[in-house]
Amino acid sequence: MSLIVILTGAGISAESGVESFRDEGGIWSRYDYREVATPEGFAANPTLVHEFYNDRRAQMQTVGPNAAHFALARLEQEFDGEVLTITQNIDDLHERAGTKNLVHMHGELGKALCVRCNTRLAWKDQLSMFDHCPNCGHTGCLRPDVVWFGESPYHMDIIEEALARASLYLSIGTSGNVYPAAMFVEEAARSGAHTVELNLEPSEISHQFNRTIKGPATEIVPRFVD
Ligand SMILES: CC(C)NC(=O)[C@H](Cc1c[nH]c2ccccc12)NC(=O)[C@H](CCCC/N=C(/NCCC(=O)O)S[C@H]1O[C@H](COP(=O)(O)OP(=O)(O)OC[C@H]2O[C@@H](n3cnc4c(N)ncnc43)[C@H](O)[C@@H]2O)[C@@H](O)[C@H]1O)NC(=O)OCc1ccccc1
DSSP states (O other): OOEEEEEEOGGGTGGGTOOOSSSTTOGGGTSOHHHHSSHHHHHHOHHHHHHHHHHHHHHHTTOOOOHHHHHHHHHHHHTTTSEEEEEOOOSSHHHHHTOOSEEETTEEEEEEEETTTOOEEEOOSOOOTTOBOTTTOOBSOEEEEEOOTTSOOSOHHHHHHHHHTEEEEEEESOOSOSTTGGGHHHHHHHTTOEEEEEESSOOTTGGGSSEEEESOHHHHHHHHHO
16 A cells, blocks of 8 residues: 655744744754753763753643644644654654654654663653652663664654655655655655655755755645645
8 A cells, every 4th residue: 555755854944933943043053952952962971961952851841743743743634544754853842733643753842761771751851860760760870762864763663664664654744854864765766656845945955856846844834645
């Protein structure tokens, strides 16, 4: 059975007020990703890393899904069971817009992971080295449940299986700088999928798509979906 596979990045949440990484004044222009988004950075300075994610987690309480998130939730409803949304984003705006068949390949801000017993916990507030794991009782063993550079993305089995039977592949609001996500268009094309990029600016991989649509996600995604 054919499948619509959608990949989203920071650009889909930009108009909700969630910063992107590489755009003008983006997150990586203020932080060195080696210090805050690598296991080595966390080992060297866990307090700095907790502060970085605590600020982004706090911001989640102040933003909401936009017209692009809602359009994708409508698309999923319309094509019941034939749509998979893969997001690189760690925010919860897709869920809050109503998308159900969703995988967070780079983790979630709203979860904490115990590095000792591998338990995952819903975590809404500040996280620090002084928190203890309710499962194994150890302290100083909780980290943000996000995938850092050099770590394996989550749900790659579900993702590979979906790309192998994709008939339509949409890439929305991502710059195509980070792997393996930037390779998904090639895999979808190999499965015979029609590939469309929806982005404010051309990305590193625009040339690999059958079609590119330029503009703000809140305008071009509802227009493409409805
Ligand atoms: C920098 C890069 C060169 N490095 C990598 O890719 C590395 C290393 C690597 C692996 N393979 C390679 C091959 C070649 C070279 C390097 C590598 N990859 C890894 O380490 C990955 C893990 C990477 C995950 C890192 N964690 C993130 N995030 C979580 C944390 C956090 O969020 O803090 S990455 C982070 O940046 C990524 C890219 O950001 P974008 O979402 O694209 O945002 P960006 O700001 O860049 O762009 C925004 C775009 O939106 C557009 N836009 C802006 N506003 C709007 C708007 N309003 N409307 C529409 N569009 C808009 C803009 O024009 C722009 O194009 C996202 O994935 C995001 O999650 N792990 C791995 O490969 O493990 C092995 C493996 C592989 C396969 C299978 C098993 C194991």
